[in-house]
Amino acid sequence: xxxxxxxxxxxxxxxxxxxxxxxxxxxxxxxxxxxxxxxxxxxxxxxxxxxxxxxxxxxxxxxxxxxxxxxxxxxxxxxxxxxxxxxxxxxxxxxxxxxxxxxxxxxxxxxxxxxxxxxxxxxxxxxxxxxxxxxxxxxxxxxxxxxxxxxxxxxxxxxxxxxxxxxxxxxxxxxxxxxxxxxxxxxxxxxxxxxxxxxxxxxxxxxxxxxxxxxxxxxxxxxxxxxxxxxxxxxxxxxxxxxxxxxxxxxxxxx
Amino acid sequence: xxxxxxxxxxxxxxxxxxxxxxxxxxxxxxxxxxxxxxxxxxxxxxxxxxxxxxxxxxxxxxxxxxxxxxxxxxxxxxxxxxxxxxxxxxxxxxxxxxxxxxxxxxxxxxxxxxxxxxxxxxxxxxxxxxxxxxxxxxxxxxxxxxxxxxxxxxxx
Numbered sequence: 556x557x558x559x560x561x562x563x564x565x566x567x568x569x570x571x572x573x574x575x576x577x578x579x580x581x582x583x584x585x586x587x588x589x590x591x592x593x594x595x596x597x598x599x600x601x602x603x604x605x606x607x608x609x610x611x612x613x614x615x616x617x618x619x620x621x622x623x624x625x626x627x628x629x630x631x632x633x634x635x636x637x638x639x640x641x642x643x644x645x646x647x648x649x650x651x652x653x654x655x656x657x658x659x660x661x662x663x664x665x666x667x668x669x670x671x672x673x674x675x676x677x678x679x680x681x682x683x684x685x686x687x688x689x690x691x692x693x694x695x696x697x698x699x700x701x702x703x704x705x706x707x708x709x710x711x712x713x714x715x716x717x718x719x720x721x722x723x724x725x726x727x728x729x730x731x732x733x734x735x736x737x738x739x740x741x742x743x744x745x746x747x748x749x750x751x752x753x754x755x756x757x758x759x760x761x762x763x764x765x766x767x768x769x770x771x772x773x774x775x776x777x778x779x780x781x782x783x784x785x786x787x788x789x790x791x792x793x794x795x796x797x798x799x800x801x802x803x804x805x806x807x808x809x810x
Numbered sequence: 811x812x813x814x815x816x817x818x819x820x821x822x823x824x825x826x827x828x829x830x831x832x833x834x835x836x837x838x839x840x841x842x843x844x845x846x847x848x849x850x851x852x853x854x855x856x857x858x859x860x861x862x863x864x865x866x867x868x869x870x871x872x873x874x875x876x877x878x879x880x881x882x883x884x885x886x887x888x889x890x891x892x893x894x895x896x897x898x899x900x901x902x903x904x905x906x907x908x909x910x911x912x913x914x915x916x917x918x919x920x921x922x923x924x925x926x927x928x929x930x931x932x933x934x935x936x937x938x939x940x941x942x943x944x945x946x947x948x949x950x951x952x953x954x955x956x957x958x959x960x961x962x963x964x965x966x
Binding site: 700701702703704705706707744745746759760761762763764765 | 843844845846847848849850851852853854855856857858860865866870
């Protein structure tokens with residue numbers, strides 16, 4: 556049995572036509588199912604657990620990167636297959652998973668080509684796409700073997716599914732593709748110096764470290780963002796949870 | 811004709827599309843290299859299964875089974891073990907390379923080098939012993955040559 560989780564933004568009128576055509580397509584394939592609409596304040600985990608008890612075998616996330624991250628960060632422990640129907644803008648993960656955007660994604664879902672993917676773990680919660688540590692004076696220990704320091708503040712992006720892309724630096728425009736099945740997370744780290752005028756940051760060339768376990772610590776609390784959720788921490792432990800989620804992927808996947 | 815039901819032939823044609831066997835995995839190597847940026851200091855046992863590019867400072871030890879590239883301006887205060895290496899920066903420590911070591915004109919190595927194949931550009935500075943492992947064929951020939959010489963001696 557299929558259960559569809561629709562993101563809140565899909566209630567916007569401009570998505571009505573595409574959602575209707577997708578629903579028709581899913582009915583034609585014989586994989587239509589229960590539809591649940593998510594609100595910003597809903598915890599998805601108990602909902603998915605309930606649906607699994609009622610016999611759900613596949614949970615399909617309908618939305619964009621943010622929806623995918625929000626749902627899977629809370630429900631990565633659920634023993635169920637996850638599908639993804641990317642709709643609208645802000646969809647980069649779908650490209651990695653080989654799922655076309657909008658109507659064509661139903662075709663991929665119906666084929667049920669499944670892969671087990673790695674997930675990141677940070678301070679008792681999972682993250683699927685990306686973890687961002689904003690520029691701050693931090694020290695990083697990798698796999699309990701070596702320590703990375705810089706005289707300047709450091710900004711870190713830990714990638715699992717979402718392609719790496721520094722938006723502000725003209726030099727680093729090339730996207731780095733990461734493999735969510737390689738048994739490693741990739742940390743992209745670059746020193747940042749604050750300019751006197753307007754408090755803007757000047758970035759230096761990025762360093763890249765593939766790792767399995769990483770500890771970031773600082774004397775002062777630093778801001779992190781995991782799958783869109785921002786928190787402040789003094790010490791975080793990031794680990795890899797290998798082959799944690801079962802996801803339906805497309806033929807054109809990047810791994 | 812437009813509303814004709816799809817015939818079994820057409821349906822079969824659709825099914826004959828074969829799943830590509832992850833061609834991207836074999837043709838494109840998407841493994842990310844380890845890069846130490848210019849203003850980053852790394853302390854400890856720095857090991858990687860993939861290629862390493864050093865632009866900053868590393869102290870402790872460096873080891874990889876693949877290629878190590880120490881760019882101009884890099885400082886490695888560590889013993890190095892690598893599959894192959896190209897060094898253009900400063901190295902204080904012993905260097906052990908399985909295959910080929912290229913020392914460019916801007917490189918300074920203060921330590922012993924153990925390597926199979928060595929290429930040194932003009933202007934490079936090396937202070938230390940260089941040990942180059944002999945190819946197995948050559949060592950066999952040399953030992954067999956000695957034994958034949960001994961046999962000859964006995965005959966005389």
